[in-house]
Amino acid sequence: MSVPFDPTSYSHQLAEKTTRLRELLAPFDAPEPQVFDSPREHYRLRAEFRLWRENQQRFYAMFVPGNNHTPILVDDFPIASQRINDLMPLLRERWEASATLNFKLFQVDFLTTLADDAIITLCYHRPLDDVWQAVAEQLAADLNVCVIGRSKGQRIVIGRDYAIEELEVAGRTFSYRQPEGSFTQPNGAVNQKMLNWAFDALGQRDDDLLELYCGNGNFTLPLATRVRKVLATEISKTSVNAALSNLADNGVDNVTLVRLSAEELTEALNEVRPFRRLWGVDLKSYEFGSIFVDPPRAGMDPDTCELSRRFERILYISCNPETLAANIAQLHDTHRIERCALFDQFPYTHHMESGVMLVRR
Structure with a gap:
């Protein structure tokens, strides 16, 4: 079956999200948000499926949250990219025809890009051997994808362990390595x-x-192309390595990247304590005019929020409008909302991505 969704309801759902964001930002005299809609289908570049065994066959399956016993068997997945939908039946044909691919396979993950790159991750409850690798190498060649095999204590990469994305911003195309298993924007x-x-x-x-x-x-x-130089922070080693590669691949040479959490950088800038990971970085050499934040759903912690108050401009992308509003409440006495936007990353759900530009009063 197909996962049910109703494109005819999309405009109404987007209007409801716009109203919700408008109401959350109303106490701060926010301007009318710009609204950026999503494609109605084939917009999601990632998908994860458990495999469900029935009548001696394995099927792609999804589950209602909180219920891991009643599967929804899936033949196609219209919210996922066309590439994922094209690969799903081809992969199923291959595991049905191959005991090596099929044996104790319990999960399949897809990662695709707008640039039409694809990684398939196959997860097993058994060790993977040379026979499996030979079959998987042929699978990768036939489907024109990268394949990653995972089992306890094993990760076998056939091809690359990252997908290549290309995104156009203001007429320039940027190339991105997107590592398997790490966060990437889904839409x-x-x-x-x-x-x-x-x-x-x-x-x-x-x-x-x-x-x-x-x-x-x-x-x-x-x-980075809009400013003199950038000091960027990230705590995940995988993301840091990908970011460094992306900077080099795109010839962006005015960024210094340090592996620190936002809380640690706040301590460094406040001279609470030194960090060895900042060795060789002269924080006093920066003339910061703007701060850009894209925090997790919990938003900025109070100390980081206070740190951002020092900047003339605060550019804030949020995946949780409630914590965004809470952070703005902490900043509202010194900064006003100059621009705001809604980005419908997650159609047919209540989730939304939003953005604000705050400027000093």
């Missing part, structure tokens, strides 16, 4: 709109930018 079309909005909101500056939670450099690459 590529909306992500591209989000990058262009942030690029335009920041404007061309002659001072420096501090970026917290930079991930694989999704925003770092285009925003």
Whole structure:
């Protein structure tokens, strides 16, 4: 079966989200939000499926949250990218025809990109041997994908362990390595709109930018072209390595990236304590005019929120409008909302991505 969704309800759902964001930001005299919609289908670039065994066959399966016993068997997945939908039946044919691929296979993950790259991750409850690798190598060649095999204590990579994405911002195409198993924006079309909005909101500056939670450099690459130099932070080693590769691949050479959490960088800037990971970085050499933050759902912690108050401009992308509003409440006496936007990364759900540009009063 197909996973049920109703494209005819999309406009109504988006209007409800817009109203919700407008109400959350109303206490701060926010302007009317710009609204960036999503494709109605084939927008999600990632998908994870458990495999369900029935009548001696394995099927792609999903579950209602909280119920792991009643599967929804899936033949196609219209919210996922066309590439995922094309690969699903081809992969199923291969595991049905191969005992080596099929034996104790329990999960399949897909990662695709707007650039039409793809990784398939096959997860097993058994060790993977040379026979499996030979079969998987043929699978990768036939489907024109990278394949990663995972079992307890094993990770076998056939091809690359990252997908290649290409996103256009203000007429320039940026190339991104997106590592398997790490966070990437799920809705590529909306992500591209989000990058262009942030690029335009920041404007061309002659001072420096501090970026917290930079991930694989999704925003770092285009925003670095708008400022003199960037100090960016990220705590995940995988994301840091991907970001460094992305900076090099795109010839962006005005970014210093340090592996620190937002809380640790706040302590460093407040001279609470030194960090060996900042060795050789002269924090006093930066003339920060703007800070860019894209925090997790919990938002910025109070100390980081206070740190951001020092900057003339605060560019804030949020995956949780409630914590965004709570952070703005802490900043409202010194900063006002100049621009705001809604990015519909997650159609047919209550989740939304939003952005604000705060400027000093």
